[in-house]
Amino acid sequence: MAKLYFYYAAMNAGKSTTLLQADFNYRERGMETMLWTAAFDDRSGAGTISSRIALSSPAHSFSDEVDLFAAIGQELKQRRLDCVLVDEAQFLTQRHVLQLCRVADELSIPVLCYGLRTDFQAKLFPGSAALLALADNLVELKAVCECGRKATMNLRVDQDGFAVARGAQTEIGGNDRYVALCRRHFFERLHEVEAQQLNLGLARPQ
Numbered sequence: 001m002a003k004l005y006f007y008y009a010a011m012n013a014g015k016s017t018t019l020l021q022a023d024f025n026y027r028e029r030g031m032e033t034m035l036w037t038a039a040f041d042d043r044s045g046a047g048t049i050s051s052r053i054a055l056s057s058p059a060h061s062f063s064d065e066v067d068l069f070a071a072i073g074q075e076l077k078q079r080r081l082d083c084v085l086v087d088e089a090q091f092l093t094q095r096h097v098l099q100l101c102r103v104a105d106e107l108s109i110p111v112l113c114y115g116l117r118t119d120f121q122a123k124l125f126p127g128s129a130a131l132l133a134l135a136d137n138l139v140e141l142k143a144v145c146e147c148g149r150k151a152t153m154n155l156r157v158d159q160d161g162f163a164v165a166r167g168a169q170t171e172i173g174g175n176d177r178y179v180a181l182c183r184r185h186f187f188e189r190l191h192e193v194e195a196q197q198l199n200l201g202l203a204r205p206q
Contacts, residue, residue, distance in 0.1 A: 013143035089115030092127030120156035
């Protein structure tokens, strides 16, 4: 039976690289794939999956309005599909994830999703929460903290490198906006900026 996979990690763990390598492996063996990525992540151009080591591939774009089951089913009428690969899977909706379950269960096509588990406030993304609940296989990819331990958290930073503790859950960015850290150093950096803000507040003249 085909399965739904969720490969998750912190930033800079090579998720997109791993996806593109998996795509290459399928195609090298004469198999057909279909790639998807989030529509609003246009850092490398709309409808493009790109890795930090300069690998890239065109992809279909998903947004809230897209019915993935219908779109993949329509593609299946045109050609054989042996695998569906989804980048930036944290931005899927729960409805999308249910549609991908149907792709695996009803169309018998393996679905490989790659994305972040948590946001910069250590909260689950909706897509990641749904995948953690529904995927057949969960695979953690490893990133490394500056201390050498496994990085599991994504710290958002400002232009000066200071931690950002508040803001919208979704903010597209790379190494200039996010740092992958272990849990200990993630909370240490957050506490540092909170203490700094508190000191600045106490120092204000009355």
